[in-house]
Amino acid sequence: xILSVEDLxxxxxxxxxxxxxxxILLVVTTPLAWWMAxxxxxxxxxxxxxxxxxxxxxxxxxxxYLLVMLGSNGxxxxxxxxxxxxxxxxxxxxxxxGSVIYSLPFVLQPLQNAFAAVGPRPLEVAATLRAxxxxxFLSVVVPLARPGFVTAAVLGFAHTLxxxxxxxxxxxxxxxxxxxxxxAIFDHVENMDYLHAHWLSGILIGFSFMLLAVVYRFNRKLRxxxx
Amino acid sequence: xxxxxxxxxxxxxxxxxxxxxxxxxxxxxxxxxxGCGKTxxxxxxxxLDHVPHGRLSIGDTNWQSDKVFVPTHQRELGYVFQxxxxxxxxxxxxxxxxxxxxxxxxxxxxxxGRLCDLLDVSxxxxxxxxxxxxxxxxxxxxxxTLAANPKVILMDEPLAGLDQERKLEILDCILAVQRxxxxxxxxxxxxxxxxxRVADFMLLMATGRIIAQGDVHExxxxxxxxLAHDNEAAVVIDAIVSNHDEEYSLSELIFPGGSFMLPxxxxxxxxxxxxxxAARDISLTRELQSGTSILNIFPAIVEAIAPAGPAQxxxxxxAAGVPLLARITRKSSTRLDLQPGSVxxxxxxxxxxxx
Numbered sequence: 053x054i055l056s057v058e059d060l061x062x063x064x065x066x067x068x069x070x071x072x073x074x075x076i077l078l079v080v081t082t083p084l085a086w087w088m089a090x091x092x093x094x095x096x097x098x099x100x101x102x103x104x105x106x107x108x109x110x111x112x113x114x115x116x117y118l119l120v121m122l123g124s125n126g127x128x129x130x131x132x133x134x135x136x137x138x139x140x141x142x143x144x145x146x147x148x149x150g151s152v153i154y155s156l157p158f159v160l161q162p163l164q165n166a167f168a169a170v171g172p173r174p175l176e177v178a179a180t181l182r183a184x185x186x187x188x189f190l191s192v193v194v195p196l197a198r199p200g201f202v203t204a205a206v207l208g209f210a211h212t213l214x215x216x217x218x219x220x221x222x223x224x225x226x227x228x229x230x231x232x233x234x235x236a237i238f239d240h241v242e243n244m245d246y247l248h249a250h251w252l253s254g255i256l257i258g259f260s261f262m263l264l265a266v267v268y269r270f271n272r273k274l275r276x277x278x279x
Numbered sequence: 280x281x282x283x284x285x286x287x288x289x290x291x292x293x294x295x296x297x298x299x300x301x302x303x304x305x306x307x308x309x310x311x312x313x314g315c316g317k318t319x320x321x322x323x324x325x326x327l328d329h330v331p332h333g334r335l336s337i338g339d340t341n342w343q344s345d346k347v348f349v350p351t352h353q354r355e356l357g358y359v360f361q362x363x364x365x366x367x368x369x370x371x372x373x374x375x376x377x378x379x380x381x382x383x384x385x386x387x388x389x390x391x392g393r394l395c396d397l398l399d400v401s402x403x404x405x406x407x408x409x410x411x412x413x414x415x416x417x418x419x420x421x422x423x424t425l426a427a428n429p430k431v432i433l434m435d436e437p438l439a440g441l442d443q444e445r446k447l448e449i450l451d452c453i454l455a456v457q458r459x460x461x462x463x464x465x466x467x468x469x470x471x472x473x474x475x476r477v478a479d480f481m482l483l484m485a486t487g488r489i490i491a492q493g494d495v496h497e498x499x500x501x502x503x504x505x506l507a508h509d510n511e512a513a514v515v516i517d518a519i520v521s522n523h524d525e526e527y528s529l530s531e532l533i534f535p536g537g538s539f540m541l542p543x544x545x546x547x548x549x550x551x552x553x554x555x556x557a558a559r560d561i562s563l564t565r566e567l568q569s570g571t572s573i574l575n576i577f578p579a580i581v582e583a584i585a586p587a588g589p590a591q592x593x594x595x596x597x598a599a600g601v602p603l604l605a606r607i608t609r610k611s612s613t614r615l616d617l618q619p620g621s622v623x624x625x626x627x628x629x630x631x632x633x634x
Contacts, residue, residue, distance in 0.1 A: 173364050176327050179351040180358035181378030181427050188352075191377075195368040 054251050061228050062236035063255070069144070069232060070212040073151040077159040077208050078201070080152070085160050086189070089167035107157050115221025118150050122222060142224030147232075150218040159208040166200020167193065199270045210263045213256060280304070280338040282431065282465070286323045286330045288316070295319050295487040301480055303337060303431060303463040306453075308474040308495070311484030317467045320484075321433050324465070325358050326351040337431060355386075357429035357462075359437045363416035365408040371419050372404040378427025389460055391426050397459060398422045398452050414445035418452060425456060432464045438473060450476050454634060471506075475499070475515050475555055476633045500602035502585040502595050507604055512558040512593065514604050515633065520550045536598025537577040539630055553633040558593060560628040561605035565615055567624050575627040579603060581617050596625055 055063075084103075088096060106114060122140040123129045129139035140146035170193055178188040194201070216234040223230040225239075233252055240249035280303040288295040295316040301307050309317045323330045326342065326349065335343040342349045357378075365374050379391060395401040398418045403411065411419065417437055424432060434453075438446045454477060457464055468474050474481065474495070481498045483491040483506070491504055499506055499514050506512065518532035518539060530544040532552060539554065546552060567576065579596035587593040592612045596603040603625055617623070 173360070173362075174366060176351075177358070177360065177364045177366070178377070179327070180325060180356065181423065182352050182381035183377075184352050187381070192366060192368075196366075 054247075056248065058227055058231075059233075059236055059248060059252055062231050062233045063252070065144070065228065065231060066213060066233040069147055069151055069215075070209045072148055073155055073212045074159070074205050074208040076148070076152050077155060078205060081156065081160040081163055081204070085163035086167050086193075088160075089164045090172075103160055104157050106154050111154060111215070111217025112221055114154055115150065115218040118146070118153070118218065119222045122146050122149070141222050142226065142230060144229050146222050147219060147230050150222050151212045151215055154215055154218050155208045155211045158211045159204040162200050162203040162207060163197070166197035166203075169200075170196045202270045203267050206263045206267045210260050213260060282307075282324075282335075282337050282463070284320075284324060284333070284335045286320060286333040286335075288319055288323065288328075288330050290319075293487060297484075297487075297489050299482055299489055299492060301465075301482065301492065304461075305479035306457060306464045306466050306477045307480040307482065308478035309465060309467045309482050309484060310471075310474045310478070311469065313469050315484045316487045317469070317484055318435055321358075321435050321465065321467050325356060325433055326354055327358075340430075355428070355430040357424035357427055357432040359417075359420055359424050359432065359434040361436045361439045363413075363420035365411075365416055365419060365423070367408055369408070370404070371400065371406050371408060371411070374408065374419060375400070375404070375423045375426050378423060382428050386428055388428055389425060393459075394422055394425050394456070397455050398425075413441050414448060417441065417449055421449075421452065421456070425460065425462070429462060432462055434464060434466045436467055436469070438468075438470075446473070447476075451634065453477060471511055475513070476553065496602060500595055500604050502583050502593060507558070507585075507593055507595070508587055510559075512604055512606065513555050514558075514602055516554045516556060516601060518552055518554055520544060520546050520548050520552060522548065534598075534601060536579065536601040536603075539627075540574040541630060541632065544632070555631040555633050556603060556627055557629070557631070558604035558606040560630075561603060562626045562628065563594065563596075563605050563607060563611070563615060563617070563623045564626065565623060568626070571626070573626045573628060575630060577603075577625050577627075579623055579625045581619055581621040581623060583619055584612060584617060596623065598625065 088099065119141055120126050121128045124133065124139040129141065132139055140149065174192045174196060175188050178192045183191060214234065215232065219230070219232055219235055223232065223235065225231050225235055233256055237249050237252050240252065281300050282303045283300040285298040286295065293316070297320050309320065311317055319328070322328045323333055324335060329348060332345070333343050341347055342354055366377065369377065375391065375395070379387065398421055400419050400422050403415060403419065408416065421437070438449055441449065450473065453464070466477060478495045481493065481495045482489050483498060483504065491498055491501065496515055498504065501507060516534050518534040520530055521533045521538065522531040523543060524531065528543040529540045532539045532541060544552065577598045579598040581594055582597050583595045585593050587606060590608055591606055592609050594605045594607060594612070594617060596605060605625060615623070
């Protein structure tokens, strides 16, 4: 076996982190993206800028602030201790929080674009055909925006796979818990173990390529639908 | 039952101020030039736009008042949009059943099968909407609207973008559906031709106001309205096929003011048809002409005369209570000494069959 047990465990942590992050993001960003696609709020651009920040900031900046917030001296860390829990820094839960913030724009933006592309008319038609608001969303918007959901899920997942800086800051590199593939590769390189670094990197490339191929395939379908 | 509405919509440089009450039966046209606020008014009636301080009731049902705003999905109405706006993720049947499924079983009164036959969409049910032609799309959209068993249907220029043949086809469908199911229709259009063909009642709009309302036959002939003064000025007359003359291949149609002879119609005896008489095709004589090729001549009484440019006048006539319009030269009017009350004969050079 080319991959060591530690490498397999790092891949498992990575997949678990990416899956959980994607799931949480889909649930959280769907209402937010829907609101942002339809609101005429004057300061919408401010919110758009804030949620796009993770696109441009060095991940270490995000990781640094998260470490400060989640650590035992940070406000959230103190709150966790006060309610009888553990500070979230250097835990898998902490990684999930970091990943959710880090990958947020990759899930939010495709959804927002897909919702905007649906436009107001199908919803108006559905309203004149007796569909209540939630019914309209589920029976009209979700099917029409389905390529957007696929794109959002795949991009969120793939981007979380590639996470490094945030994890480095708040993860703690604990095998089986917070040690993800990107960190494992870094460690292999540090130890001049290029063979294992090659294998792990190759697997990430192959997997990410497959995911992105799916996205672009769906995007093509989306364009065909609109034309 | 009446549809009573009052809306005041202020938008930038445009004020829509509409206050009306119309009978909720037959087809009522909301007729006016583009940009006069017809669609805004229709959207307010549907509740698609919430106009503050508006009032709207249909029969005993209050849809909007100071304290009440019933959201669109709780109003028992149907809306046919200018573009068919079918759901692309559903096939034709899925579209037609969308509203039907959301109506309680006890309220489903129309036979969807019959409805699809009348609109000629029964053979399309399995088709994807992207494969339909423009006319087919709009027929499916109308079927979808009706399947939800609305109490009133709002139609916003449903024939825009279709060729004339398709338009006539769909107008016939609309009339057939209306006759069979008796659902009142509020029909928005800027086309005089469409309104002449379908409407029983008319609300005439101009720049945000309703300037007149009434029966179509009456409104088209009112001299104080711009309708009687444009080049296309014409009246519509409802007549009944009373006889077919097979020897000359003509059909006889009767109306309260007399009878028409038209080239043989396919309709059965007893069928109701709508005719259009253009004011420019009507000439007037004091005595009944005998040596003339014109077949359609009716005795009438002059009710009013109004100038129409420097050389012409427009004359409103009553043929046993049925209003007619004639556009003649001012010189002829003087020569015939036409006054309100004058007895004349109206000769129709040509008569158009509308439906």
